[in-house]
Amino acid sequence: MPYRYLEHIATADVAFEAFGDTIEELFVAAGDAVMNTMVEELASIGSEETVAFETEHTDLDLLLYNFLSELVFLKDARCLLLRVKSVSITEDGGKFNAKAIAYGEKINPKKHPLLSDVKAVTLHRFTLEKTDTGWRAVVILDI
Protein backbone atom coordinates (compact mmCIF):
# COMPACT_ATOMS: atom_id res chain seq x y z
CA MET A 1 0.00 0.00 0.00
CA PRO A 2 1.51 3.36 -0.96
CA TYR A 3 0.34 4.97 2.28
CA ARG A 4 0.42 4.18 5.98
CA TYR A 5 -1.28 5.65 9.02
CA LEU A 6 0.93 7.24 11.65
CA GLU A 7 0.11 6.17 15.18
CA HIS A 8 1.87 8.65 17.35
CA ILE A 9 0.88 12.05 16.11
CA ALA A 10 -2.47 13.84 16.30
CA THR A 11 -4.10 11.46 18.80
CA ALA A 12 -7.72 12.42 18.18
CA ASP A 13 -7.41 12.73 14.43
CA VAL A 14 -5.79 10.68 11.68
CA ALA A 15 -2.29 11.21 10.32
CA PHE A 16 -0.90 9.41 7.28
CA GLU A 17 2.17 9.25 5.14
CA ALA A 18 1.77 8.66 1.40
CA PHE A 19 4.34 7.82 -1.24
CA GLY A 20 4.67 7.78 -5.01
CA ASP A 21 7.38 7.24 -7.60
CA THR A 22 5.87 10.21 -9.38
CA ILE A 23 3.94 13.20 -8.05
CA GLU A 24 0.82 11.88 -9.78
CA GLU A 25 1.15 8.51 -8.03
CA LEU A 26 1.48 10.30 -4.71
CA PHE A 27 -1.74 12.26 -5.32
CA VAL A 28 -3.60 9.01 -6.07
CA ALA A 29 -2.17 7.33 -2.95
CA ALA A 30 -3.04 10.27 -0.71
CA GLY A 31 -6.58 10.30 -2.12
CA ASP A 32 -6.94 6.61 -1.23
CA ALA A 33 -5.60 7.30 2.28
CA VAL A 34 -8.34 9.91 2.78
CA MET A 35 -11.03 7.47 1.57
CA ASN A 36 -9.62 4.58 3.61
CA THR A 37 -10.04 6.74 6.73
CA MET A 38 -13.78 6.72 6.05
CA VAL A 39 -14.23 3.27 4.48
CA GLU A 40 -12.55 0.14 5.83
CA GLU A 41 -12.44 -1.68 2.48
CA LEU A 42 -11.61 0.48 -0.51
CA ALA A 43 -12.51 -2.48 -2.74
CA SER A 44 -16.12 -2.04 -1.63
CA ILE A 45 -16.35 1.23 -3.55
CA GLY A 46 -17.95 0.51 -6.93
CA SER A 47 -17.48 2.51 -10.10
CA GLU A 48 -21.00 3.61 -10.97
CA GLU A 49 -20.12 7.26 -11.25
CA THR A 50 -17.19 9.03 -12.84
CA VAL A 51 -16.24 12.51 -11.71
CA ALA A 52 -13.70 14.81 -13.30
CA PHE A 53 -12.37 17.67 -11.23
CA GLU A 54 -9.65 20.24 -11.41
CA THR A 55 -7.75 22.15 -8.74
CA GLU A 56 -4.96 24.68 -8.89
CA HIS A 57 -2.50 26.54 -6.72
CA THR A 58 0.76 28.43 -6.98
CA ASP A 59 2.37 26.03 -4.48
CA LEU A 60 2.65 22.33 -5.23
CA ASP A 61 1.97 21.27 -1.63
CA LEU A 62 -1.17 23.39 -1.47
CA LEU A 63 -2.24 21.89 -4.78
CA LEU A 64 -2.27 18.56 -2.94
CA TYR A 65 -4.18 20.22 -0.08
CA ASN A 66 -6.83 21.51 -2.51
CA PHE A 67 -6.99 18.17 -4.32
CA LEU A 68 -7.64 16.24 -1.09
CA SER A 69 -10.08 18.90 0.15
CA GLU A 70 -12.04 18.46 -3.09
CA LEU A 71 -12.52 14.74 -2.36
CA VAL A 72 -13.81 15.66 1.13
CA PHE A 73 -16.12 18.28 -0.40
CA LEU A 74 -17.58 15.79 -2.93
CA LYS A 75 -18.20 13.30 -0.11
CA ASP A 76 -20.67 15.75 1.47
CA ALA A 77 -21.93 17.76 -1.49
CA ARG A 78 -22.63 14.72 -3.67
CA CYS A 79 -22.49 11.91 -1.07
CA LEU A 80 -19.77 10.23 -3.14
CA LEU A 81 -16.98 7.94 -2.09
CA LEU A 82 -14.35 8.27 -4.79
CA ARG A 83 -11.14 6.61 -5.90
CA VAL A 84 -8.93 8.65 -8.13
CA LYS A 85 -8.12 6.81 -11.34
CA SER A 86 -5.74 9.28 -12.89
CA VAL A 87 -4.26 12.71 -12.24
CA SER A 88 -2.31 14.90 -14.55
CA ILE A 89 -0.29 17.71 -13.03
CA THR A 90 0.97 20.59 -15.10
CA GLU A 91 2.60 23.94 -14.45
CA ASP A 92 1.82 27.03 -16.39
CA GLY A 93 2.85 30.60 -15.63
CA GLY A 94 3.74 29.88 -12.00
CA LYS A 95 0.52 28.01 -11.31
CA PHE A 96 0.18 24.27 -10.77
CA ASN A 97 -2.90 22.53 -12.06
CA ALA A 98 -4.21 19.04 -11.25
CA LYS A 99 -6.81 17.42 -13.48
CA ALA A 100 -8.26 14.31 -11.89
CA ILE A 101 -10.64 11.58 -12.98
CA ALA A 102 -12.19 9.61 -10.17
CA TYR A 103 -14.75 6.84 -9.99
CA GLY A 104 -16.98 5.86 -7.15
CA GLU A 105 -20.51 5.61 -5.87
CA LYS A 106 -22.98 7.06 -3.40
CA ILE A 107 -22.31 6.30 0.26
CA ASN A 108 -24.23 3.21 1.33
CA PRO A 109 -23.63 2.02 4.92
CA LYS A 110 -25.01 -1.41 4.00
CA LYS A 111 -22.40 -1.86 1.31
CA HIS A 112 -19.46 0.21 2.55
CA PRO A 113 -17.96 -0.65 5.94
CA LEU A 114 -17.78 2.92 7.20
CA LEU A 115 -15.35 4.29 9.75
CA SER A 116 -15.26 7.98 10.69
CA ASP A 117 -16.11 11.00 8.62
CA VAL A 118 -13.23 13.20 7.49
CA LYS A 119 -14.18 16.78 8.33
CA ALA A 120 -11.22 18.46 6.69
CA VAL A 121 -7.61 18.26 5.60
CA THR A 122 -5.52 20.23 8.10
CA LEU A 123 -2.32 22.15 7.42
CA HIS A 124 -0.73 21.08 10.69
CA ARG A 125 2.60 19.46 9.72
CA PHE A 126 1.36 19.20 6.15
CA THR A 127 4.39 18.16 4.10
CA LEU A 128 5.07 17.34 0.47
CA GLU A 129 8.63 16.57 -0.47
CA LYS A 130 10.75 15.03 -3.17
CA THR A 131 12.89 12.17 -1.89
CA ASP A 132 15.71 10.15 -3.44
CA THR A 133 13.21 7.58 -4.62
CA GLY A 134 10.19 9.69 -5.48
CA TRP A 135 7.65 11.74 -3.52
CA ARG A 136 6.40 11.67 0.07
CA ALA A 137 3.61 13.53 1.89
CA VAL A 138 2.48 13.75 5.52
CA VAL A 139 -1.12 14.76 6.09
CA ILE A 140 -3.29 15.12 9.19
CA LEU A 141 -7.04 14.84 8.73
CA ASP A 142 -9.59 16.33 11.11
CA ILE A 143 -12.00 13.64 12.23
Added chain:
Amino acid sequence: MTIPSAIKKISDTVWELPISYKAGMLVPARIIATEKLIGTMDAGVFDQVTNVACLPGIINYAYCMPDGHWGYGFPIGGVAAMDPETGVISPGGIGFDINCGMRLVLTNLTYDEVKPHLRELVDALFYRIPTGVGCTGFVRCSHDEFRNVVEQGSRWCLKHGYAWPEDLEMTEEGGCFPGADASKVSHKAIERGYDQVGTLGSGNHYCEIQVARPENIYDEETARAFGFTIPNQVAIMFHCGSRGFGHQVATDYLQIFLSVMERKYGIKVLDRELSCAPFRSPEGQDYFAAMKCAVNMAFANRQVILHRIREVFSAVFHKDPEELGMRMVYDVAHNTAKLEKHTVAGKKREVLIHRKGSTRAFGPGMEGIPDCYRETGQPVIIGGSMETGSYLLAGMKSGAETFFSTAHGSGRTMSRHQAKKMIRGQKLQRDMEERGIYVRTDSWGGLAEEAGAAYKDIDDVVAATELAGLSKRVVRLVPVGNIKG
Protein backbone atom coordinates in the same frame (compact mmCIF):
# COMPACT_ATOMS: atom_id res chain seq x y z
CA MET B 1 6.40 11.06 29.49
CA THR B 2 6.93 14.13 27.39
CA ILE B 3 6.65 16.99 29.91
CA PRO B 4 9.21 19.68 28.98
CA SER B 5 11.80 20.31 31.67
CA ALA B 6 11.16 24.08 31.44
CA ILE B 7 7.68 23.66 32.86
CA LYS B 8 7.05 25.40 36.18
CA LYS B 9 4.42 24.30 38.66
CA ILE B 10 2.49 27.43 39.68
CA SER B 11 -0.11 25.63 41.80
CA ASP B 12 -1.65 22.17 42.13
CA THR B 13 -3.55 22.77 38.90
CA VAL B 14 -1.55 25.35 36.95
CA TRP B 15 1.64 24.59 34.96
CA GLU B 16 3.51 27.26 33.08
CA LEU B 17 5.90 27.31 30.14
CA PRO B 18 7.75 30.65 30.18
CA ILE B 19 8.33 32.98 27.24
CA SER B 20 11.92 31.74 27.07
CA TYR B 21 10.67 28.24 26.14
CA LYS B 22 10.33 29.09 22.45
CA ALA B 23 11.46 31.98 20.26
CA GLY B 24 8.53 34.21 19.36
CA MET B 25 6.38 33.58 22.43
CA LEU B 26 4.65 36.82 23.45
CA VAL B 27 3.07 35.46 26.62
CA PRO B 28 3.71 32.36 28.75
CA ALA B 29 1.59 29.24 28.18
CA ARG B 30 -0.45 27.79 31.02
CA ILE B 31 -1.78 24.26 31.21
CA ILE B 32 -4.56 23.56 33.68
CA ALA B 33 -4.07 20.02 34.97
CA THR B 34 -3.39 17.91 38.02
CA GLU B 35 -0.01 16.22 38.33
CA LYS B 36 -1.60 12.98 37.09
CA LEU B 37 -3.20 14.61 34.04
CA ILE B 38 -0.16 16.61 32.97
CA GLY B 39 1.69 13.30 32.85
CA THR B 40 -0.81 11.93 30.31
CA MET B 41 -0.57 14.89 27.93
CA ASP B 42 1.08 14.21 24.61
CA ALA B 43 4.01 16.16 23.15
CA GLY B 44 1.68 17.98 20.77
CA VAL B 45 0.02 19.88 23.63
CA PHE B 46 3.22 21.59 24.76
CA ASP B 47 4.31 22.38 21.22
CA GLN B 48 0.94 23.69 20.11
CA VAL B 49 0.06 25.75 23.18
CA THR B 50 3.40 27.54 22.92
CA ASN B 51 2.78 28.18 19.18
CA VAL B 52 -0.49 29.85 20.21
CA ALA B 53 1.48 32.01 22.67
CA CYS B 54 3.23 33.54 19.61
CA LEU B 55 0.06 34.88 17.98
CA PRO B 56 -0.13 38.69 17.71
CA GLY B 57 -2.37 40.39 20.26
CA ILE B 58 -2.63 37.49 22.70
CA ILE B 59 -3.51 38.60 26.23
CA ASN B 60 -2.15 37.16 29.52
CA TYR B 61 -1.50 33.50 28.64
CA ALA B 62 -2.15 30.81 26.04
CA TYR B 63 -4.16 28.17 27.89
CA CYS B 64 -4.77 24.48 27.60
CA MET B 65 -7.57 22.80 29.58
CA PRO B 66 -7.22 19.52 31.56
CA ASP B 67 -8.65 17.43 28.70
CA GLY B 68 -6.03 18.89 26.36
CA HIS B 69 -4.51 16.77 23.65
CA TRP B 70 -2.75 17.03 20.32
CA GLY B 71 -4.88 18.91 17.81
CA TYR B 72 -3.97 21.02 14.77
CA GLY B 73 -3.10 24.69 15.16
CA PHE B 74 -4.32 25.11 18.73
CA PRO B 75 -4.23 22.01 20.90
CA ILE B 76 -7.67 20.56 21.64
CA GLY B 77 -8.57 22.30 24.90
CA GLY B 78 -6.87 25.51 23.74
CA VAL B 79 -8.04 28.94 24.88
CA ALA B 80 -6.63 32.31 23.83
CA ALA B 81 -7.95 35.83 24.34
CA MET B 82 -6.86 38.38 21.75
CA ASP B 83 -6.93 42.13 21.81
CA PRO B 84 -9.57 42.89 19.15
CA GLU B 85 -7.70 46.02 18.03
CA THR B 86 -4.19 44.58 17.71
CA GLY B 87 -4.80 40.85 17.69
CA VAL B 88 -5.64 38.19 15.13
CA ILE B 89 -8.45 35.74 14.47
CA SER B 90 -7.41 32.23 13.41
CA PRO B 91 -9.57 29.36 12.13
CA GLY B 92 -6.98 27.05 13.70
CA GLY B 93 -8.05 28.42 17.10
CA ILE B 94 -11.65 27.44 16.52
CA GLY B 95 -11.42 24.21 14.58
CA PHE B 96 -13.03 22.97 11.39
CA ASP B 97 -16.14 21.84 13.25
CA ILE B 98 -17.23 25.34 14.19
CA ASN B 99 -19.60 25.33 17.20
CA CYS B 100 -19.28 21.67 17.80
CA GLY B 101 -21.15 21.50 21.08
CA MET B 102 -23.28 19.67 23.62
CA ARG B 103 -26.95 19.82 24.43
CA LEU B 104 -28.67 18.29 27.46
CA VAL B 105 -32.40 17.63 27.60
CA LEU B 106 -34.42 16.48 30.60
CA THR B 107 -37.30 14.08 30.92
CA ASN B 108 -39.50 13.49 33.98
CA LEU B 109 -39.10 9.73 33.45
CA THR B 110 -37.14 7.44 35.74
CA TYR B 111 -34.80 4.70 34.59
CA ASP B 112 -37.36 2.07 35.66
CA GLU B 113 -39.92 3.66 33.37
CA VAL B 114 -37.51 3.89 30.44
CA LYS B 115 -35.82 0.50 30.80
CA PRO B 116 -38.59 -1.61 29.21
CA HIS B 117 -38.59 0.75 26.20
CA LEU B 118 -34.84 1.27 25.92
CA ARG B 119 -34.26 -0.77 22.75
CA GLU B 120 -37.30 0.75 21.11
CA LEU B 121 -36.11 4.26 21.99
CA VAL B 122 -32.54 3.73 20.82
CA ASP B 123 -33.66 1.99 17.61
CA ALA B 124 -36.10 4.82 16.88
CA LEU B 125 -33.49 7.50 17.59
CA PHE B 126 -31.05 5.66 15.32
CA TYR B 127 -33.67 5.44 12.59
CA ARG B 128 -34.84 9.06 12.93
CA ILE B 129 -31.54 10.91 13.41
CA PRO B 130 -29.22 10.44 10.43
CA THR B 131 -25.71 9.46 11.51
CA GLY B 132 -22.39 8.60 9.90
CA VAL B 133 -20.21 9.58 6.96
CA GLY B 134 -21.73 12.18 4.63
CA CYS B 135 -25.31 11.73 5.88
CA THR B 136 -28.17 13.99 4.81
CA GLY B 137 -30.97 15.36 7.00
CA PHE B 138 -34.75 15.38 6.81
CA VAL B 139 -35.07 19.19 6.69
CA ARG B 140 -35.45 19.98 3.03
CA CYS B 141 -34.40 23.50 2.17
CA SER B 142 -33.17 25.32 -0.90
CA HIS B 143 -29.80 27.03 -0.99
CA ASP B 144 -31.58 30.35 -0.36
CA GLU B 145 -33.53 29.01 2.61
CA PHE B 146 -30.32 27.53 3.99
CA ARG B 147 -28.83 31.04 3.96
CA ASN B 148 -31.66 32.00 6.33
CA VAL B 149 -30.86 28.99 8.52
CA VAL B 150 -27.23 30.04 8.90
CA GLU B 151 -28.03 33.69 9.55
CA GLN B 152 -30.79 32.95 12.09
CA GLY B 153 -29.77 29.69 13.81
CA SER B 154 -32.32 28.50 16.38
CA ARG B 155 -34.60 31.44 15.53
CA TRP B 156 -35.16 29.86 12.12
CA CYS B 157 -36.07 26.62 13.90
CA LEU B 158 -38.60 28.42 16.10
CA LYS B 159 -40.24 29.97 13.03
CA HIS B 160 -40.48 26.57 11.37
CA GLY B 161 -41.87 24.60 14.29
CA TYR B 162 -38.66 22.85 15.41
CA ALA B 163 -38.24 24.71 18.71
CA TRP B 164 -40.00 25.76 21.88
CA PRO B 165 -39.48 29.46 22.69
CA GLU B 166 -37.66 28.58 25.91
CA ASP B 167 -35.16 26.39 23.98
CA LEU B 168 -33.59 29.56 22.60
CA GLU B 169 -33.16 31.04 26.05
CA MET B 170 -31.42 27.84 27.17
CA THR B 171 -28.91 28.02 24.31
CA GLU B 172 -25.64 29.93 24.52
CA GLU B 173 -26.20 33.36 22.89
CA GLY B 174 -29.89 32.52 22.43
CA GLY B 175 -29.03 30.08 19.62
CA CYS B 176 -27.97 32.85 17.22
CA PHE B 177 -24.72 34.78 16.99
CA PRO B 178 -25.68 38.22 15.69
CA GLY B 179 -23.77 39.50 12.68
CA ALA B 180 -23.79 36.24 10.71
CA ASP B 181 -23.57 37.16 7.03
CA ALA B 182 -24.21 34.44 4.44
CA SER B 183 -22.70 36.59 1.68
CA LYS B 184 -19.30 35.91 3.30
CA VAL B 185 -19.73 32.17 2.81
CA SER B 186 -18.67 30.34 -0.36
CA HIS B 187 -21.09 28.59 -2.67
CA LYS B 188 -19.17 25.40 -1.93
CA ALA B 189 -19.92 25.68 1.78
CA ILE B 190 -23.64 26.11 1.05
CA GLU B 191 -23.58 23.19 -1.37
CA ARG B 192 -21.80 21.00 1.16
CA GLY B 193 -24.12 21.70 4.05
CA TYR B 194 -27.59 22.73 2.88
CA ASP B 195 -29.04 19.22 3.21
CA GLN B 196 -27.27 18.29 6.46
CA VAL B 197 -29.48 20.14 8.98
CA GLY B 198 -30.56 17.59 11.58
CA THR B 199 -27.65 15.16 11.18
CA LEU B 200 -25.30 13.92 13.84
CA GLY B 201 -22.16 13.24 11.79
CA SER B 202 -19.60 10.71 12.98
CA GLY B 203 -16.33 10.36 14.91
CA ASN B 204 -16.98 11.32 18.52
CA HIS B 205 -20.50 12.60 17.81
CA TYR B 206 -23.29 10.80 19.58
CA CYS B 207 -26.74 10.98 21.11
CA GLU B 208 -27.07 9.28 24.46
CA ILE B 209 -29.81 8.35 26.92
CA GLN B 210 -28.42 8.84 30.42
CA VAL B 211 -29.44 8.36 34.03
CA ALA B 212 -28.77 10.63 37.03
CA ARG B 213 -28.37 8.12 39.84
CA PRO B 214 -28.85 9.51 43.38
CA GLU B 215 -25.27 8.55 44.34
CA ASN B 216 -23.99 10.62 41.41
CA ILE B 217 -25.53 13.92 42.49
CA TYR B 218 -22.66 16.07 43.74
CA ASP B 219 -24.59 19.24 44.50
CA GLU B 220 -28.27 18.65 45.19
CA GLU B 221 -29.34 22.29 45.23
CA THR B 222 -27.74 23.13 41.89
CA ALA B 223 -28.92 19.82 40.40
CA ARG B 224 -32.46 20.83 41.38
CA ALA B 225 -32.00 24.27 39.79
CA PHE B 226 -30.82 22.52 36.61
CA GLY B 227 -33.95 20.31 36.63
CA PHE B 228 -32.75 17.08 38.22
CA THR B 229 -35.41 16.51 40.88
CA ILE B 230 -36.32 12.80 40.64
CA PRO B 231 -34.11 9.88 41.72
CA ASN B 232 -32.77 8.01 38.66
CA GLN B 233 -34.08 10.69 36.32
CA VAL B 234 -33.45 10.11 32.61
CA ALA B 235 -31.88 12.77 30.38
CA ILE B 236 -30.64 12.90 26.80
CA MET B 237 -27.25 14.35 25.88
CA PHE B 238 -25.95 14.84 22.38
CA HIS B 239 -22.79 16.09 20.72
CA CYS B 240 -22.50 17.43 17.17
CA GLY B 241 -21.58 20.54 15.22
CA SER B 242 -21.93 22.49 12.00
CA ARG B 243 -21.29 19.51 9.71
CA GLY B 244 -19.85 19.93 6.21
CA PHE B 245 -20.90 23.58 6.11
CA GLY B 246 -18.68 24.60 9.02
CA HIS B 247 -15.84 22.38 7.81
CA GLN B 248 -15.92 24.11 4.42
CA VAL B 249 -16.08 27.63 5.92
CA ALA B 250 -12.92 26.89 7.89
CA THR B 251 -11.19 25.22 4.91
CA ASP B 252 -11.98 28.22 2.68
CA TYR B 253 -10.74 30.86 5.12
CA LEU B 254 -7.63 28.95 6.08
CA GLN B 255 -6.59 29.34 2.44
CA ILE B 256 -7.63 32.99 2.27
CA PHE B 257 -5.65 33.82 5.42
CA LEU B 258 -2.64 31.89 4.17
CA SER B 259 -2.57 34.00 1.02
CA VAL B 260 -2.62 37.36 2.85
CA MET B 261 -1.09 36.70 6.27
CA GLU B 262 2.54 37.21 5.41
CA ARG B 263 2.28 39.10 2.14
CA LYS B 264 -0.26 41.72 3.24
CA TYR B 265 0.06 41.77 7.04
CA GLY B 266 3.63 40.58 7.66
CA ILE B 267 2.52 37.96 10.18
CA LYS B 268 4.54 34.75 10.51
CA VAL B 269 3.24 31.70 12.34
CA LEU B 270 4.95 28.49 13.48
CA ASP B 271 2.28 26.18 12.08
CA ARG B 272 0.39 26.92 8.86
CA GLU B 273 -2.74 25.65 10.56
CA LEU B 274 -2.50 28.81 12.70
CA SER B 275 -2.85 31.00 9.62
CA CYS B 276 -4.67 34.13 10.67
CA ALA B 277 -5.46 37.75 9.86
CA PRO B 278 -5.81 40.83 12.03
CA PHE B 279 -9.29 40.73 13.57
CA ARG B 280 -10.04 44.25 12.30
CA SER B 281 -8.87 43.52 8.73
CA PRO B 282 -11.38 42.93 5.90
CA GLU B 283 -10.37 39.24 5.79
CA GLY B 284 -10.64 38.89 9.58
CA GLN B 285 -14.08 40.47 9.66
CA ASP B 286 -15.28 38.38 6.69
CA TYR B 287 -14.20 35.20 8.43
CA PHE B 288 -15.85 36.32 11.70
CA ALA B 289 -19.16 36.87 9.84
CA ALA B 290 -18.83 33.51 8.02
CA MET B 291 -17.82 31.70 11.21
CA LYS B 292 -20.97 33.05 12.88
CA CYS B 293 -23.01 31.45 10.07
CA ALA B 294 -21.40 28.11 10.92
CA VAL B 295 -22.08 28.71 14.63
CA ASN B 296 -25.74 29.29 13.80
CA MET B 297 -25.88 26.24 11.52
CA ALA B 298 -24.69 24.13 14.47
CA PHE B 299 -27.31 25.62 16.81
CA ALA B 300 -30.00 24.91 14.19
CA ASN B 301 -28.63 21.39 13.69
CA ARG B 302 -28.83 20.59 17.39
CA GLN B 303 -32.27 22.22 17.62
CA VAL B 304 -33.68 20.08 14.81
CA ILE B 305 -32.16 16.97 16.39
CA LEU B 306 -33.82 17.92 19.70
CA HIS B 307 -37.13 18.16 17.81
CA ARG B 308 -36.60 14.61 16.56
CA ILE B 309 -35.71 13.34 20.04
CA ARG B 310 -38.93 14.83 21.41
CA GLU B 311 -40.91 13.15 18.60
CA VAL B 312 -39.33 9.78 19.37
CA PHE B 313 -40.01 9.92 23.13
CA SER B 314 -43.51 11.20 22.48
CA ALA B 315 -44.27 8.31 20.10
CA VAL B 316 -42.83 5.65 22.41
CA PHE B 317 -44.55 6.91 25.60
CA HIS B 318 -47.75 8.18 23.91
CA LYS B 319 -47.45 11.52 25.63
CA ASP B 320 -46.63 15.04 24.50
CA PRO B 321 -43.00 16.06 24.97
CA GLU B 322 -44.29 18.80 27.31
CA GLU B 323 -45.96 16.14 29.48
CA LEU B 324 -42.69 14.20 29.48
CA GLY B 325 -40.91 17.31 30.80
CA MET B 326 -38.53 17.37 27.84
CA ARG B 327 -37.04 20.78 28.45
CA MET B 328 -33.49 21.79 27.71
CA VAL B 329 -30.99 22.19 30.51
CA TYR B 330 -28.60 24.06 28.22
CA ASP B 331 -26.63 24.05 24.97
CA VAL B 332 -22.93 24.85 25.06
CA ALA B 333 -20.59 25.61 22.17
CA HIS B 334 -17.03 24.43 22.34
CA ASN B 335 -15.39 25.54 19.07
CA THR B 336 -15.90 29.28 18.66
CA ALA B 337 -14.39 32.76 18.69
CA LYS B 338 -16.43 35.37 20.52
CA LEU B 339 -16.20 38.96 21.66
CA GLU B 340 -16.74 38.90 25.42
CA LYS B 341 -16.14 41.38 28.23
CA HIS B 342 -13.54 40.27 30.75
CA THR B 343 -11.38 41.92 33.38
CA VAL B 344 -7.82 42.35 32.13
CA ALA B 345 -5.24 44.00 34.40
CA GLY B 346 -8.05 45.23 36.67
CA LYS B 347 -10.08 46.78 33.86
CA LYS B 348 -13.20 45.41 32.20
CA ARG B 349 -12.72 45.31 28.44
CA GLU B 350 -13.75 43.51 25.30
CA VAL B 351 -11.57 40.62 24.17
CA LEU B 352 -11.80 38.10 21.34
CA ILE B 353 -11.82 34.67 22.94
CA HIS B 354 -10.85 31.65 20.88
CA ARG B 355 -12.03 28.41 22.44
CA LYS B 356 -11.12 25.19 20.66
CA GLY B 357 -12.39 22.17 22.51
CA SER B 358 -13.20 24.32 25.49
CA THR B 359 -16.52 25.31 27.04
CA ARG B 360 -17.49 28.79 28.18
CA ALA B 361 -18.22 28.52 31.90
CA PHE B 362 -19.76 31.76 33.15
CA GLY B 363 -20.08 31.94 36.93
CA PRO B 364 -23.00 33.05 39.12
CA GLY B 365 -24.29 36.56 38.51
CA MET B 366 -22.56 37.03 35.17
CA GLU B 367 -24.26 38.64 32.22
CA GLY B 368 -25.11 36.44 29.27
CA ILE B 369 -26.61 33.48 31.11
CA PRO B 370 -30.33 32.74 31.55
CA ASP B 371 -32.01 34.38 34.57
CA CYS B 372 -32.88 30.99 36.03
CA TYR B 373 -29.15 30.19 36.30
CA ARG B 374 -28.08 33.55 37.73
CA GLU B 375 -27.58 32.08 41.20
CA THR B 376 -25.96 28.82 40.15
CA GLY B 377 -23.72 29.83 37.28
CA GLN B 378 -24.05 28.51 33.74
CA PRO B 379 -24.62 24.78 33.20
CA VAL B 380 -21.49 23.22 31.70
CA ILE B 381 -21.95 19.95 29.82
CA ILE B 382 -18.86 17.76 29.54
CA GLY B 383 -19.22 14.60 27.52
CA GLY B 384 -17.17 11.55 28.42
CA SER B 385 -16.73 8.37 26.43
CA MET B 386 -19.83 6.33 25.61
CA GLU B 387 -18.80 3.70 28.13
CA THR B 388 -17.93 5.76 31.15
CA GLY B 389 -20.37 8.64 31.49
CA SER B 390 -20.58 12.41 31.31
CA TYR B 391 -20.94 15.35 33.65
CA LEU B 392 -23.11 18.35 34.22
CA LEU B 393 -21.19 21.06 36.00
CA ALA B 394 -21.71 24.74 36.85
CA GLY B 395 -19.56 27.76 36.09
CA MET B 396 -17.75 29.29 39.08
CA LYS B 397 -16.94 32.82 40.18
CA SER B 398 -13.29 31.87 40.35
CA GLY B 399 -13.07 31.10 36.63
CA ALA B 400 -11.64 34.50 35.66
CA GLU B 401 -8.09 33.09 35.29
CA THR B 402 -9.09 31.27 32.08
CA PHE B 403 -11.58 33.91 30.91
CA PHE B 404 -14.30 31.63 32.28
CA SER B 405 -13.39 28.67 30.09
CA THR B 406 -13.24 25.02 31.08
CA ALA B 407 -12.77 21.54 29.61
CA HIS B 408 -15.10 20.08 26.97
CA GLY B 409 -14.65 16.32 27.10
CA SER B 410 -12.44 13.63 28.49
CA GLY B 411 -9.70 13.90 25.87
CA ARG B 412 -8.25 11.03 23.87
CA THR B 413 -5.12 9.18 24.92
CA MET B 414 -5.13 6.42 22.29
CA SER B 415 -5.02 6.96 18.53
CA ARG B 416 -8.01 5.87 16.48
CA HIS B 417 -5.88 3.33 14.62
CA GLN B 418 -4.58 1.79 17.81
CA ALA B 419 -8.12 1.57 19.25
CA LYS B 420 -9.32 -0.26 16.13
CA LYS B 421 -6.44 -2.73 16.39
CA MET B 422 -7.17 -3.46 20.04
CA ILE B 423 -10.95 -3.44 20.08
CA ARG B 424 -13.55 -5.10 17.86
CA GLY B 425 -16.73 -3.06 17.40
CA GLN B 426 -19.18 -5.97 17.48
CA LYS B 427 -17.66 -7.40 20.66
CA LEU B 428 -17.68 -3.97 22.29
CA GLN B 429 -21.38 -3.60 21.48
CA ARG B 430 -22.14 -6.98 23.11
CA ASP B 431 -20.01 -6.21 26.16
CA MET B 432 -21.68 -2.85 26.62
CA GLU B 433 -25.11 -4.39 26.31
CA GLU B 434 -24.25 -6.83 29.08
CA ARG B 435 -23.37 -3.80 31.20
CA GLY B 436 -26.75 -2.22 30.47
CA ILE B 437 -25.73 0.16 27.65
CA TYR B 438 -27.53 -0.44 24.36
CA VAL B 439 -25.62 1.02 21.38
CA ARG B 440 -26.54 1.37 17.73
CA THR B 441 -24.12 2.37 14.98
CA ASP B 442 -23.55 2.03 11.26
CA SER B 443 -19.84 1.83 11.80
CA TRP B 444 -18.21 -1.01 13.76
CA GLY B 445 -14.78 0.46 13.20
CA GLY B 446 -16.01 3.85 14.32
CA LEU B 447 -17.50 2.28 17.46
CA ALA B 448 -14.17 0.68 18.34
CA GLU B 449 -12.44 4.04 17.88
CA GLU B 450 -14.70 5.56 20.54
CA ALA B 451 -14.20 2.86 23.20
CA GLY B 452 -13.78 4.10 26.76
CA ALA B 453 -10.20 2.80 26.89
CA ALA B 454 -9.20 5.33 24.20
CA TYR B 455 -9.98 8.24 26.53
CA LYS B 456 -8.64 9.86 29.67
CA ASP B 457 -10.59 9.25 32.85
CA ILE B 458 -13.44 11.76 32.76
CA ASP B 459 -13.61 11.75 36.57
CA ASP B 460 -10.01 13.02 36.70
CA VAL B 461 -10.67 15.71 34.10
CA VAL B 462 -13.75 17.20 35.78
CA ALA B 463 -12.18 16.95 39.23
CA ALA B 464 -9.24 18.97 37.87
CA THR B 465 -11.56 21.68 36.53
CA GLU B 466 -13.22 21.90 39.94
CA LEU B 467 -9.91 21.99 41.78
CA ALA B 468 -8.76 24.76 39.43
CA GLY B 469 -11.93 26.73 40.24
CA LEU B 470 -13.28 26.66 36.68
CA SER B 471 -16.40 24.48 36.94
CA LYS B 472 -17.87 22.48 39.79
CA ARG B 473 -19.46 19.07 39.55
CA VAL B 474 -23.26 18.90 39.82
CA VAL B 475 -24.35 15.55 38.39
CA ARG B 476 -22.54 12.60 36.88
CA LEU B 477 -24.68 11.03 34.16
CA VAL B 478 -24.25 7.38 33.21
CA PRO B 479 -25.15 6.06 29.76
CA VAL B 480 -27.84 3.43 29.16
CA GLY B 481 -28.45 3.92 25.44
CA ASN B 482 -26.36 5.45 22.69
CA ILE B 483 -26.49 6.11 18.99
CA LYS B 484 -23.07 6.66 17.54
CA GLY B 485 -22.29 8.42 14.30
